[in-house]
Amino acid sequence: MLGNCIENVRKNVPLVHNITNYVTVNDVANVLLACGGSPIMSDEPEDVEDITGICGGLNINIGTLNKSSIEGMYRAGRKANELGHIVLLDPVGAGASALRTNTALGLMNEIAFSAIRGNISEIKTLALGSGTTKGVDADLADAVTEESLESAVIFAKEFAKKTGSLIAITGAIDLVADADRCYVIRNGRPEMGRITGTGCQLSGMMTAFLVANPDARLEAAAAAVCAMGLAGEIGWSGMQDGDGNATYRNRIIDAIYNMDGQILDKGARYEIR
């Protein structure tokens, strides 16, 4: 089932417009190419509407926002809404600064997001209007664990209902929810946190999965999360003596490049609640 979602990406080659941070942008582009999509980056306000117009989806990531790119996010988001395109928000560092929190909340007020993907601290910040975030990583006190899982699932569904967006909360356990159903996903490895940008890569890839699977959006978002986590497992299994996070980064993107529907279906570990 989830395997179809990646096959559809490879079949449809969705063009994804990314307004994303300059830290991990190269990896976002390469993972989009790896999964079968096609990336284009543009943040200049006078450029973004045209670019969004030729794409199927828009990935907004506030990781290194600035005044000009924030205006670009609003313009591109509105245009994508007009065109009925997929729009995803990755609220990097929401809770870590007023500008990030306010930008994410402001965007949510004006733009209908198909999906919002972040760590638990970022998503809680959006839900509560404030929060504590340790930089761009989740606060340990917020972490989704087996103990807090049931309440986290309820939280994710409720926030999905309130926002009308798919909510993807990633961490040791990943949640992908709409108002009614929540995928609880246990793919991935803790060492992925030692690479910059696996979250940003996932947001780019999830946008492509959503564009290519218009009739199964929740499944598509869950498939993207499973694919990223599974790539982390496959990549880790190939690690040799002396390899570290730089090599691991490459192996994860390589694993996406080589992933087909069968591999994803076999490796995806999830339950639906």
Add this chain to the structure above:
Amino acid sequence: MLGNCIENVRKNVPLVHNITNYVTVNDVANVLLACGGSPIMSDEPEDVEDITGICGGLNINIGTLNKSSIEGMYRAGRKANELGHIVLLDPVGAGASALRTNTALGLMNEIAFSAIRGNISEIKTLALGSGTTKGVDADLADAVTEESLESAVIFAKEFAKKTGSLIAITGAIDLVADADRCYVIRNGRPEMGRITGTGCQLSGMMTAFLVANPDARLEAAAAAVCAMGLAGEIGWSGMQDGDGNATYRNRIIDAIYNMDGQILDKGARYEIR
């Protein structure tokens, strides 16, 4: 013959000023170092003239242009013209947005480019003043094939004559033309399109080749195209089970690092029309 061109880069270590996009800029810097050049990046309007002044060539790439960097492109381009430096234009996404098309055309009006390198859709956009571009990739309808080759060669020569620039059109078959002669190059692999930025890397490298070979510019531009394609072939030959586009990216830059004149002469596949 072409082999001399890369040897001259290694001998002269040309310093190349790049105003380029933030997606692929790291790879551009590393491929410039790999081929024997030395990169410096600067796009701030108040910085670019000094930086261009100490360099031998300027590589302008509009992949993630913004208002400030556009001003930087004009200022640096004018200064480079004054100094008689090599200036190359990579019109990424021309045809995909009005701002990109207009910026590329505007730069061509004010600045004399030594070379313009893009895919066929981008170059057609510049030649015709409009075009269709699928994002940053060429439109399939435009592709240079064995059937359309003869007319594409004529087009490239005519556009070179009209602009006074070397014209490099890269794709499955690559063309590098001045008004009289056109290199038709058949190096490379289709999988290079699954890596972000091989075109941007080529533009950076071509600038270095042009700077280091002032008396053989057409040959230098063709040598850079052959070198990049050949690196794609060499890199691919080293791919192992499980490798994908992230590893391939590294192998291509590694192949440039290890390429000498003999390897290039032996591997270059081209004819002159």
Add this chain to the structure above:
Amino acid sequence: MLGNCIENVRKNVPLVHNITNYVTVNDVANVLLACGGSPIMSDEPEDVEDITGICGGLNINIGTLNKSSIEGMYRAGRKANELGHIVLLDPVGAGASALRTNTALGLMNEIAFSAIRGNISEIKTLALGSGTTKGVDADLADAVTEESLESAVIFAKEFAKKTGSLIAITGAIDLVADADRCYVIRNGRPEMGRITGTGCQLSGMMTAFLVANPDARLEAAAAAVCAMGLAGEIGWSGMQDGDGNATYRNRIIDAIYNMDGQILDKGARYEIR
């Protein structure tokens, strides 16, 4: 002794705010994660004070400065000073343009830097108020050699005394000095100069080392330099046929990832003058 310094980074996981160039930013983030720190990037003036506030250290790198990020550097630097945080300056290209030289000198006037790290040409520019820099690389005429070592050590100590900052001058021989003592370090390999950003990576990592070792700052800075150089040696020893600077880049970050106090103590090659 120096080995403790990296162990303290892994124990304390210092959060480092980086205002750094977009060329090498991804490698800076990954090397910070590799050594046990946690990176966050932000250059927007309205964002930087909040971000600096939650971090332990600030790494300012002027490699691709622009008017907005320069304002960000001042604001973040002042805030970090108020909070008593570690602040490091990497004056990339000082001497290569008036804007870079003036920005570096201006920042030094207003902000108390814990450490300044650059190549000899950049540091001389700061000391003398002018200089010659070949792009972002040191001028050969300035190089620290066995012959010029004694006078270079005196220069480093004097500049440390004058500025109140630790002074790290990196090249074939590295110097790390306060007013009284100077580490003379002979780790590293010349091939590291064929990779973009090993200096930028070192600046990020040095910031983390300084944050995690408040009672041994000179040692911490020297440990970071030794670690980077040693990683260059370890990474090189793993190079295979066909490998080049792209693979070498990954191997160096991997070597940092796998480095512990024992490896560092065993591999560090230095004397104190």
